[in-house]
Amino acid sequence: MPADLSDSAVTWEDGDAPRSRRHGDVYFSRDDGLSESRAVFLAGCGLPEAWKGRRHFTVAELGFGTGLNIAALLTLWNSVREPDARLHVFTIEADPLTASEAERALSNWPELAPVAKLMTARWPGRARGFHGIDLPELAATVDVAILEAGEALEVWSGAADAWFLDGFAPALNPDIWRDEVLDLVARRSAPGARAATYTVAGAVRHGLTSAGFSVTRAPGHGRKRERLEARLPGALQDRPPPSVAIIGAGLAGAALNRALRVQGIEARVYDGDGPGSGASGGPAGLMAPRLDAGLGPAAALFAQAARRAAQLYDATPGAVVARRAIQLPVGPKDPARFAAIAGSDLFEPDAMTAVLGPEDSGEGLSMADAVVARPGAILARWLGGTIPTRVGRLERHEQRWRLLDEAGAEIGEADVVCIAAAMDSVRLAPGVAMTPVRGQASFTTAFSRPEATVFGAYVVPMPRGIMFGATHDRGDTSVEIRPEDRARNLAAVGARLPELARRLADSPLDDWSAIRATTHDYLPLAGPAPGGEAGLWLLTGLGSRGLCLAPLLAEDLAARIVGVPSPLPVPLAALSDPGRFAARAARKGRPRPSAP
Numbered sequence: 001m002p003a004d005l006s007d008s009a010v011t012w013e014d015g016d017a018p019r020s021r022r023h024g025d026v027y028f029s030r031d032d033g034l035s036e037s038r039a040v041f042l043a044g045c046g047l048p049e050a051w052k053g054r055r056h057f058t059v060a061e062l063g064f065g066t067g068l069n070i071a072a073l074l075t076l077w078n079s080v081r082e083p084d085a086r087l088h089v090f091t092i093e094a095d096p097l098t099a100s101e102a103e104r105a106l107s108n109w110p111e112l113a114p115v116a117k118l119m120t121a122r123w124p125g126r127a128r129g130f131h132g133i134d135l136p137e138l139a140a141t142v143d144v145a146i147l148e149a150g151e152a153l154e155v156w157s158g159a160a161d162a163w164f165l166d167g168f169a170p171a172l173n174p175d176i177w178r179d180e181v182l183d184l185v186a187r188r189s190a191p192g193a194r195a196a197t198y199t200v201a202g203a204v205r206h207g208l209t210s211a212g213f214s215v216t217r218a219p220g221h222g223r224k225r226e227r228l229e230a231r232l233p234g235a236l237q238d239r240p241p242p243s244v245a246i247i248g249a250g251l252a253g254a255a256l257n258r259a260l261r262v263q264g265i266e267a268r269v270y271d272g273d274g275p276g277s278g279a280s281g282g283p284a285g286l287m288a289p290r291l292d293a294g295l296g297p298a299a300a301l302f303a304q305a306a307r308r309a310a311q312l313y314d315a316t317p318g319a320v321v322a323r324r325a326i327q328l329p330v331g332p333k334d335p336a337r338f339a340a341i342a343g344s345d346l347f348e349p350d351a352m353t354a355v356l357g358p359e360d361s362g363e364g365l366s367m368a369d370a371v372v373a374r375p376g377a378i379l380a381r382w383l384g385g386t387i388p389t390r391v392g393r394l395e396r397h398e399q400r401w402r403l404l405d406e407a408g409a410e411i412g413e414a415d416v417v418c419i420a421a422a423m424d425s426v427r428l429a430p431g432v433a434m435t436p437v438r439g440q441a442s443f444t445t446a447f448s449r450p451e452a453t454v455f456g457a458y459v460v461p462m463p464r465g466i467m468f469g470a471t472h473d474r475g476d477t478s479v480e481i482r483p484e485d486r487a488r489n490l491a492a493v494g495a496r497l498p499e500l501a502r503r504l505a506d507s508p509l510d511d512w513s514a515i516r517a518t519t520h521d522y523l524p525l526a527g528p529a530p531g532g533e534a535g536l537w538l539l540t541g542l543g544s545r546g547l548c549l550a551p552l553l554a555e556d557l558a559a560r561i562v563g564v565p566s567p568l569p570v571p572l573a574a575l576s577d578p579g580r581f582a583a584r585a586a587r588k589g590r591p592r593p594s595a596p
Contacts, residue, residue: 009095018066018105022095025168027065027105029222034109036198037072039221044196044229045162047073048080055238055264056086056564060160060188062149062176063167064093066105067119070142073164074115078138084264087140088564090160092152096144099123128345129304132311132555132567136262143567149176153184157573158565160188161236163195170201179207186211191234200226239563241265242535245403245412247391247428248420250280251375251546252539254382255554256418258312262555263562268412270403271421272390275379278422279514280546283443284462286452287313287547288325288370293337295344298523301572302545303346305552308567310371312551318377322461325370325452328357328496338365358453359497372452372460373547387412394428394536401535416535416561422517423477425540431530433581434541437516438476440485441469446507449500457492459500467512468493468504470544474518481511518543519581526553526576527560537561538578 010018010027018027029036042048051057061069070089077087097105099120106116115138124131124144133142145152149167163185167176175181182204185195197204200217205228208215213230220226244260246253249271260267271277289306292299313319329335342352342365350368357364392406394417403412419425426432445465452460459468469489486509494501517540519525525541526549537557542549556573559566566573574580 008101009097010101012104018097018101020095020168025172028068032222033068034072034112036221037069038076040198040227041069041164041166041196042072042076044218044227045164045194047162048076050162050194051077051085051087052082054161055084055241056088056562057162058088058090058158058160058190058565059162059164060156060158060185061089061091061164061166062181062185063164064091064096064144065166066097067102067116068106069164069166071106071112071115071119074119074135074138074140075112077140078115081139085139086264086564087138088158089140089142090145090156090158090565091142092145092147092149094146094148096124096126096146125307125348127303127307127348127351129300130567130569132308134311134315141262141567143565150178150181150184153181153188155569155571156188156565157568157570158188159190159193161190161193163189163193165195165197165204170199170204177201177204177207179210182207183211186213186232189232190236191232192236193232195230197228198224200228204228242415242561243413244268244416244418244561245270245401245414246418246420247271247403248422248424248540249275249379249383249386250278250420250422251378251550252280252420252422252542252554253418254280254379255550256420256539256557257384258382259551259554259558260561263558263564265558265562267418268414269383269386270389270391270412271386272388274388275383275386276375279439279516279544280375280379281514282375282441282467282512284321284372284460284467285375285547286325286370286454286458286460287373288327288367288454289548290545291327291337291341291365293340295340295346297571297575299344300346300569301575302548304568304572305549306369308552308555309548309550310369313371313373313378316378316381319373319381320371321374321463322372322450322452323368323370325367325372325454325460326355326357327365327367328361328453328455329364330456335363338363341365358451359499361455361496370452371547374463375547391428396533399534414535416537418537418539418557418561419529420539422540423515425517425525425538429529429531429536429538431582432525432538432540432578434517434519434525435474436477437518437543438473438478438513439470439516439544440482440489440511440513441467442486442489442504442509442511443467444504444507444509447503453497455492455496457489457496459493459497477515479513479515481513485513486511516543517541524549524553524576525578526557527573527578530579530582
């Protein structure tokens with residue numbers, strides 16, 4: 001677990017030289033930290049020569065600190081990178097600095113200013129888990145794990161081509177140099193990976209050698225006589241990018257299209273009914289994590305997904321309608337549940353706080369990072385063009401997939417097919433079991449209300465007016481508007497917010513309905529389709545959590561399809577494995593759940 005983050009991780013010496021409070025060591029050389037970073041880590045890993053001719057190159061680091069090594073790396077990358085090449089960085093930090101502290105430290109080197117400004121503007125938070133820094137200007141992404149080194153490496157799915165081993169001195173921070181950690185470094189390396197470090201301590205040399213690296217001493221920098229360079233045997237060749245087809249033009253399909261485009265793949269998106277024709281077509285929606293007082297893996301998944309979704313929606317013009325939501329208690333255990341969630345390090349400090357709800361509705365939980373979003377704006381930006389044809393079935397042919405229309409005519413072909421078609425996914429991917437859940441929401445444009453409120457039902461602001469509801473009817477597949485469902489929505493609001501309900505009853509109202517696709521355990525399906533057919537992937541079963549889950553899960557799928565590190569820790573990705581039901585049934589000797 002990270003150290004207590006209530007205080008700064010650093011003290012300052014000689015103006016802008018930071019020293020770790022926890023380990024008592026400096027973050028960079030007083031002689032010249034940037035020169036040392038370039039000599040020890042960039043040159044020590046053979047950069048930039050090592051990435052020549054590579055479409056994807058991955059650098060991993062123990063000890064993000066001030067971000068100096070990564071700023072130096074990105075500056076070099078930006079000066080010599082090849083067209084269509086992408087850099088992936090994974091770095092670990094148990095005691096994160098704030099953006100202002102990093103900015104102060106990096107100000108020592110004006111030549112890093114363009115990159116440092118981009119990094120500190122998108123600096124990761126302090127919540128436990130993985131954080132993403134998007135740098136499209138540099139064709140790079142940086143994933144920062146706010147975890148101890150061993151814990152982070154256990155759950156990372158990547159394979160690094162180069163390692164910056166920049167923990168504090170072994171005498172002051174022995175945990176990061178343990179043999180178990182260095183063994184994980186080797187296990188998370190690509191063939192031919194190189195590693196570099198400033199220390200020549202015998203324990204580090206022994207640990208790297210035992211892990212399979214060949215280790216050599218090299219001339220040191222400044223006052224240090226020597227440093228280490230290490231290398232694994234072998235060589236890695238990039239695999240060619242696959243062609244990809246996406247079936248479904250809702251939030252899941254749009255998120256996949258965006259994530260693949262970031263990885264350099266232009267997918268083709270098929271949807272016979274058009275973008276947002278299903279549950280992604282509402283006028284507004286609330287993006288917030290599922291609240292789980294158990295604070296286990298599912299809570300961690302939703303926390304990271306919500307953090308990532310908010311980041312991406314903020315960067316999407318016209319997507320954000322409002323920020324912040326209040327969750328009201330719906331049962332006697334909720335105050336204790338809210339207190340546990342507010343104290344969890346899965347969320348940023350002060351992101352979850354106790355507040356009094358409106359209209360004397362009790363003490364609720366303020367979710368500062370919740371977002372009310374316009375799905376239409378997201379689809380417009382993330383989809384691009386779509387192919388307005390319904391895919392009738394899929395056929396495997398000569399290591400590729402043929403997409404056929406309902407008459408059996410071929411409409412496309414691809415190496416990889418991603419099914420993001422809500423309940424229609426059941427038809428296209430045998431073995432997938434989901435339940436349809438009808439939902440009808442009501443709305444008015446007669447007046448506005450700035451704050452989203454959740455109480456089993458919800459009230460959220462729209463660009464003009466408010467939306468409230470929604471019904472939740474399992475097994476119902478009708479999208480016909482029903483007056484009785486509007487009455488149910490009004491009654492749900494009236495039970496908690498009676499003054500608002502009276503205003504709504506006196507206002508002109510409209511309704512919208514759609515069918516959600518849900519699984520038996522209320523977790524999504526994101527990964528290879530059951531059955532073992534190569535190149536067939538699913539992103540579906542999001543229920544009413546598509547705005548929260550789709551962006552991060554899409555990035556995980558895109559990374560796995562392309563063969564680059566995923567931003568999602570392995571145990572959290574496993575929660576959405578489409579094969580989990582069959583695996584559980586096999587363990588218990590029971591038949592797996594079937595589609596309704």
